[in-house]
Structure formats: structure tokens, C-alpha cells
Amino acid sequence: MSRISESTVRRLSHYYRVLEEVAAEGKRMISSHLLAEREGITSAQVRKDLSYFGSFGRRGLGYNVEHLRTEIRGILGLDRRWRVALVGAGHIGSALLAYRGFADQGFDVVAVYDADPARIGTTVDGLVVQPIAELSSAGGYDIGVIATPLRAAQEVADALVAAGVRGILNFAPRKLRIPAELALRTVDMTMEFESLSFALSKPGGPRRRRGRE
Amino acid sequence: MSRISESTVRRLSHYYRVLEEVAAEGKRMISSHLLAEREGITSAQVRKDLSYFGSFGRRGLGYNVEHLRTEIRGILGLDRRWRVALVGAGHIGSALLAYRGFADQGFDVVAVYDADPARIGTTVDGLVVQPIAELSSAGGYDIGVIATPLRAAQEVADALVAAGVRGILNFAPRKLRIPAELALRTVDMTMEFESLSFALSKPGGPRRRRGRE
């Protein structure tokens, strides 16, 4: 197994979601063609993506929904639970906490930190907000989520690294500097808006393209 | 000018952000190398991205910060204002409204809709929440933002299309079907978590790759 592209991983997430739907509909098998149709991609892409990890289908039949779901769950690492520390109990942080979908996928937010003295000690969604200085490796966190204002982001990232997280999900619109052995994903909503703005500004209007969408 | 890739547009957003910082620091000129350094990409990438739109630099000197900023603003369509309709006044919707950064870039949320009768008529960040049935082309919206629960997303998308928006920003983790002449961007936080999970599960730990990050 050489190197898996980020695009492939993102599509696996999508397949996983589709498989949940399909399972709920009571289907036992699904073909790469049907799986692709729901995503607006080609069936060859689906088969190629899956082939990086093994042979999960049966020729003439397609993929067993339950089996493929289990396989993808394993590939994505969703067959275990992840301890998540959330930093920033503002609007975005609260929204994340309130969304139960993450816990369903194995992501347990087990601690919340904030810099604002007014928020420390308050309870958000069952968790007591702690000062950022309390952040330490004692928490045993796998993943840190940065939902702070822009100016605090790098500092918080450093603190999370020091606390031993292995991955960071960053909602601040800034490039963070962290050691290469950590994983970093950034969700930049401003960028999404600007990407839309660009698409709408172009003469002739938007045309669907092949990138992530 | 052939076709601009989504990656290039996303990087332009980044450059724009960096230019703001650099301008605030009082610098007049910046080289592609310096611009690249802050993003963790190569200087050739920066020059190539910009070259799709023109020649904005001066050999031996680099780019004039103010000038390049103005150019990128024009390219991204940030030199005008966009009327945005927000659907869903829950956690994510409120978080978006509270974040003033969007208005700064020209995105004005001018109306809020929700399906929940309990929320209709309440005021969120100065806007009165209206029932989704009121959504119509009379609003003159350019962009619609979907911040509803998953199950309502497609229905809301249809309503936004009917109301004449030209672009949709979707926060629901589902593929939406909309006419090809509209632009669609999806922010799927579950996918970001899963992508992290995958990276952390791989034997040998994560290694920085060339994709988006």
C-alpha cells in the first residue's frame, strides 16, 4: 500500500455516510455504480479508492453493505474512541459540543478550555470550562480542537502540542505551525465564502468542476 | 485564461489573508518566497497561481503589498457586497451570525430563516427569524447558507434555488442536488474529524502531504 491521497480519504467518509443510509433502507448489497451515483462520481473511482485497501466486493454482485461499512470504519479508525480536547467555548466551540454527531462516530469531547475568566468554571454541555493553563498531557487527549479567536490560535496550538495531542482540528483562519509528525486539518469558513464569491464573479457563471465538491 | 483550479482559489484566499497581516506590519513589498513561507508551500506555486491572472510582481523586487491585495480582492470578487440568506438559526447558524469576520469581507447576512415555530419571530443578532415558507426571490439573495439538521438540507436547498440564489454554502454532511449553474461548497466537519482519525490510525503516524493543508 503506497500513499493514500487526501481525496480518497474524504471520499471514504462519503461512502461511509452513504452506506449508513443504504443500510437504513434495508439493502444488503450495493454496486460501485450505485455508490458512485449518490456522490456524483464515477464507479471506477469508487472501485479504485477501495482497491487501495483490499478487495471488498464480489464480482457480479457488488459490495455487501454491512461488510463494507465495517471495513471502512476500520480503515478510517472509527472502530475506536478518540479523546478530544476543545479549546474555545465561544460560539463555534459550543456549536461543536452541541452537535451529538461526533460522539456517534467515536469522538468524545472530554474537556473544554477557554482563556476568558468569565467563562471559566461555567458548565457547557455537561463539561466545566477550565483555564488553558490547566491543559496538560495528563488529559491523555488524542485530538485538540481550536475554536478560539484568530490571535490566540498559534499559542493554543503550541499548548496542545505540549499536551501531547497527535492531531489538531483548527477553525481559525490561519496557518498553524506544528511539528510535522502531528496531523492538522483546518476548516476555514472565510475561505469557503471567498471561493463562492470567486465562482459567482466569473463571467458566464459557475460551472461544476472536478475538485472537492 | 483557461480554467482555474479550486486549489488555486483557496490559496488566493490564503495569500489575501497573509497580505493583510503583512500590510499591518507595515511592509510595502513581499517576495513570492516570503509569501510561500507563511503558507508552507513553494514560491513557484505562488508565482504560478498569480500568473493565471496577470503579472503583478516586479522582478528583483517582489510584489507590492497594497497592489497585490487590491488585485486579489478583485479576482475573488471581494470588491462588492454579497447578500446572504441564512437558513437554520441553531448552533451553527448563530455561530456564523456572531462571527463578524464575514461582513468585513463583503458578506452581509440580511435574513435568517428557520423551520422551528419556537424560533420564528425571535431576534438573532439583530435579525428577526422568519419561517422558511417566506423565503422568496424578493429577497434578492446572492448566496444561501444551509445550517439546518441533515434531514432538512435538500428541501432547504430546493427552496434556496427557487429563491434565486446563485451559490450555496452547505454545512450539512450530505451531497446536495442542485442545478449545475449554481455554485456549491460544502463544509463537512464530520469528514474533517474522520480524516484526522485516518491520519492518526495509520502505522508510523501522520506525515505531511501535499493535499489541502
Add this chain to the structure above:
DNA sequence: ACGCCTTTGTGAAAACATTCACCAGCTCGG
């Protein structure tokens, strides 16, 4: 004016990702 240093813009090459096209394996009906 000249040489030296810096930096852009850009073809060409390399790396990477997607699609094509076809073989192989499976079911089903007869």
C-alpha cells in the same frame, strides 16, 4: 556603465489523480 545580487514569469518535466477498457468471477435461467 558594469557586475552582482535578487526575484519574477513560464515552458518543460515530474508527480499525482482520474478515467478508460477489459479480464475475471459470480449468478441465474434453462
Add this chain to the structure above:
DNA sequence: CCGAGCTGGTGAATGTTTTCACAAAGGCGT
């Protein structure tokens, strides 16, 4: 058992994006 009809896996071809590498252009000191 055989043929028809699907469907997965995969090497090869195609398409796209990134990186390389270098000519051209500008500033500066002398």
C-alpha cells in the same frame, strides 16, 4: 453445464497540478 448478463479489480491512458530550472528584468554599489 452453458451462455447471457452483471460487476469488481486493475494496468494503461489520459488529464491535472505541482515543481523545476532558467531566461529576463530590476536595483544597487562602485
